[in-house]
Amino acid sequence: MAAQRNPREVRIIGIGTGSPAHVTGQAIDALRECDVFLVADKGEVKDELVAVRRLICEAFLDEGTFRIVTVTDPERGPDAHRDRAAYRTGVDAWHAARAERYAEIIDGLPAGETVGFLVWGDPAFYDSTIRIVDAVAQRLPLRVRVTAGLSAIQVLAAEHGIVLNGIGQPVHITTGRRLVDEWSPALGTVVVMLDASLRCRELVERAPDLTIHWGAYLGLPQQVLRAGRLADVIDEIVGVRARLRQEHGWVMDTYALTPASPLDAQDAGVAVLVGDHGE
Template identity: 85%
Template sequence: MPRQVRVIGIGTGSPAHVTGQAIAALRECDVFLVADKGEVKDELVAVRRSICEEFLDEGAYRIVPVTDPERGPDADRDRTAYRSGVDAWHAARAARYADIIANLPEGETVGFLVWGDPAIYDSTIRIVDAVAESMPLEVQVVAGLSAIQVLAAEHGIVLNGIGQPVHITTGRRLLDEWSADLGTVVVMLDGSLKCRELVGSAPDLVIHWGAYLGLPQQVLRSGRLADVIDDLVSLRADLREEHGWVMDTYALTVPSAPLLA
């Protein structure tokens, strides 16, 4: 029989983000495999533990940390090298998960606790698909509250203009892709705030930025890009120094033209 696997979106850190469907899926799992990224990011593992403790009975599950494979210096790679590096990292992750799953007692259901939503800039589904190439799996994916949704809610904004699109991209691609015609641009995975390079051409862009969304140390900032970007760069560096890691997301919007009388 195929191994049962649950890929569960758990929101961005707060137990209040965990949906009823996610809680039901958590309770179906016997063991959770959690990527261990070292002492610097222990807090991310701790949050996952606290969510299990919030909703599950003690002794009803196990958490198995899995040492994450080394990942190369993405910022120094061109697009081709970046993709090949990520593919290698995913393959190494899948091999480690497959080895553990293959040795679990028969009938145990495996859970993966995904930060935010599994469909948005997360690799767990792809990695589980790779594991399924070496053993039969039956996979259920449960949606979660994404950083994008939390960012918009915390700032009290609507991401799309009336009848307008929303574009989601990464810091690596922002400068090549940005255009006022894209509507709101939501940027993820941007370790160096590439938006500062748009100040010369689009200084009036409005940025809504958030770090550690959903966690007690959440930080929000917003304003005209040209006015706030220097402070944001400094703040982000300070937060990384303080906590050892940063997860942040931001939205760039073009100011609306005033309505004619």
């Protein structure tokens, strides 16, 4: 009978939205426990995302104490043109392919090495890493610990100097894909993730007086912010986003929509939706 292997130690670490200043003391301790970091390689246009992760490691770890292994990310279909069922099927297949690649690499690492995953923002908000590592754990024995990070939701609010929830009211989190069907003034402020199409444009006729607070590359040197009445500034935001994506090859953005009446916002609470990095 083959000897049972000891579980591989894995750390899933939220690193904030790009700035080393976002990395918490707890996250630094977790970084220092890792021997090798697995980072998804999404192609040349997103090399900067790998580079930022490398810079964060170099900021807190001694040279020669860690390795970064890039893993070619599986192809993912055109989500914007899929219905809800096809979208879920496509994401599930993408997650399974990722898990298979990570499992192969982790299985080949020297015994005793601790593996780290550097998660943009916080692992709990619209990120697939925990799910994928859970799938890897179906193939290999793992012992996993998760460290929270500063999310784009928090950074957006701080950079604009706004409060997301009404007093004693809930925060609702959803995606750009669901925004138009779900939006109602009763939701109060709505913050939006995974919205590469800026579908808030479709709300202009229904609610032109919504206030939008928008931010791209939050926490990075190229951060861009815009705010104003939705009907007045949405065309500018669409143009700025397109220009930034062309310049950098990628963009992560988040926005909040607040009803015109402060009393309505206070009574109804907040909904949150966020950028285009995908799950």
